[in-house]
Amino acid sequence: METKADIRKAMLARRNAIAVEDRIEMSLAMADAGEALDFVPGTVISGYMPIRSEPDLRPLMARLRERGARLCLPVVLDAETIAFRDFVREAAQVDTGFGTTGPGEGAEVLDPDIVLLPLSAFDGAGNRLGYGAGHYDRAIARLLARGRKPVLIGTAFSLQQVEHLPAEAHDVPLDFILTEGGLKPFAKPR
Ligand SMILES: Nc1nc2c(c(=O)[nH]1)N(C=O)[C@@H](CNc1ccc(C(=O)N[C@@H](CCC(=O)O)C(=O)O)cc1)CN2
Numbered sequence: 607m608e609t610k611a612d613i614r615k616a617m618l619a620r621r622n623a624i625a626v627e628d629r630i631e632m633s634l635a636m637a638d639a640g641e642a643l644d645f646v647p648g649t650v651i652s653g654y655m656p657i658r659s660e661p662d663l664r665p666l667m668a669r670l671r672e673r674g675a676r677l678c679l680p681v682v683l684d685a686e687t688i689a690f691r692d693f694v695r696e697a698a699q700v701d702t703g704f705g706t707t708g709p710g711e712g713a714e715v716l717d718p719d720i721v722l723l724p725l726s727a728f729d730g731a732g733n734r735l736g737y738g739a740g741h742y743d744r745a746i747a748r749l750l751a752r753g754r755k756p757v758l759i760g761t762a763f764s765l766q767q768v769e770h771l772p773a774e775a776h777d778v779p780l781d782f783i784l785t786e787g788g789l790k791p792f793a794k795p796r
């Protein structure tokens with residue numbers, strides 16, 4: 607059977623093979639697709655700054671901000687923990703761990719209402735795979751434990767979809783998947 611690590615490796619290789627100029631076009635298509643996302647002004651939405659061959663969510667984040675979203679970005683606090691810091695326009699970005707950049711310690715910590723998750727792979731049932739650190743798994747568990755019910759939106763290129771992902775007890779399924787092909791909801795009993 608294919609393990610999570612095998613699938614992660616294969617799908618990241620696929621993503622790495624996308625030409626940079628195609629990645630930019632696909633990221634712009636994701637920003638267009640984000641128009642279908644329904645939220646009220648003031649909604650706290652966590653995005654991320656791209657690393658490696660990830661989609662570049664900056665065009666999407668700019669559009670969400672124009673529509674009244676309050677943006678935040680993940681920062682790595684330690685090997686197991688990420689927090690979400692207020693992403694104020696033009697505020698200085700610092701090194702926030704694992705090759706990521708984000709707001710510094712002075713920025714307010716926020717609980718996102720909507721989380722845009724970076725993925726290595728996803729399936730048609732809303733199961734997802736990240737980079738294997740469990741950072742998002744734990745951050746989501748923490749939000750749920752505090753009585754929050756964040757809307758989880760996986761962000762990836764469509765070629766990262768696989769037939770089936772093994773889901774473990776700690777895996778919380780996605781509500782939506784956003785790719786260059788559009789924003790698609792998963793049927794999810796909550
Ligand atoms: N842009 C972005 N920001 C993010 C994440 C992310 O996946 N993407 N995170 C997501 O949790 C958190 C940071 N955690 C991370 C954990 C691991 C790796 C990483 O690159 N790990 C391996 C690669 C995994 C593999 O190839 O199997 C590495 O270091 O080489 C990156 C970020 C928060 N910020």
Ligand SMILES: Nc1ncnc2c1ncn2[C@@H]1O[C@H](COP(=O)(O)OP(=O)(O)OP(=O)(O)O)[C@@H](O)[C@H]1O
Binds near residue numbers: 739741743
């Ligand atoms: N809620 C949790 N509490 C404690 N440990 C957890 C929790 N969720 C996941 N983990 C641990 O995190 C590790 C990574 O899990 P998994 O392989 O599912 O990562 P992933 O989904 O790729 O990562 P991420 O959540 O960062 O995107 C596993 O060792 C798992 O046991």
